[in-house]
Amino acid sequence: MAPVFFFIAALGAIAGAIGVVVLRHPLYSVLSLVFHLLSLAALFLLLRAEFVAAAQVVVYAGAVMVLYVFVVAYVGGTQEPVDLPGGARARLLSFGVVGLLLVELLIATLGSGLSAVGEEGAAYEPGFGSPAQIGELLLTDFLLAFEVSSFLLLIAAVGAVVLARRRGGVDDGEVEGRISVAQLLAPEGLGSMAESVSGRSGVTDEPEGRG
């Protein structure tokens, strides 16, 4: 039964990946990536990595993809032009590079002398890939990586806020509509020469409500 599940999940993952690249609208690409991630979680389950599969579905397909959908909705999906600036030659070149890399990686992984690659893998022990094992490894052998990744998350959060906040100096379009408290408190006309030249004063020429 496992080979059937493997081929279904693998075809789903590859189809989702192709959809991300081929679909023109970014929102459809995001949805295709969600499908890809769910198929990949099924592959992780087949590899007995229960906790990673659950984290994949909750963190990736849940939280990160919601972030993507929000940004696509904010920026607006732009239908990008199909042609590359370099024309068909650049596209052919990039696909050629990718094809060569595919052949090379397949030789490196499958054609290598790794005898264990063709096998089923180590015998399954109960508790492999469970949250208990992952937690124990994270808090003993990989404690430094765990702590450093928490710092990395903090830095990334601060960086995202700094990057995406509104800046005062940038002509934003939205900033111009705002007025500050100082403008409200200041008197409208100061009685200077410049005001009389430009015809601006604190007293309006025409009383309101006449027209």
Add this chain to the structure above:
Amino acid sequence: MAIGWYLAVSVIIFCIGLSGVLVRRNPLVILLCLELMLNAANLALIAFSRMHGNGDGQIFAIIVMVVAACEVTVGLGLIVAIYRRKLPIDVDELKALNG
């Protein structure tokens, strides 16, 4: 299933992601294709973890997911900042590296 099948799927997904990075021009889609490549690496790590019956590869995969989340956060912040400045969201148009 032999481990080699999982590695083959991982290699194929990695190459699809790379072709997307090379061909597409929307930075949002390029970030999505980077996710594809990171996920392919995750699949290979977990396949090796299963092959050796050792949980270390799964820890690697989780750390890769953390790094990917950070990359997404900063990348999407950049895209929002580009949009705020009313610049074209196209990696071919964004050539000038000046503030």
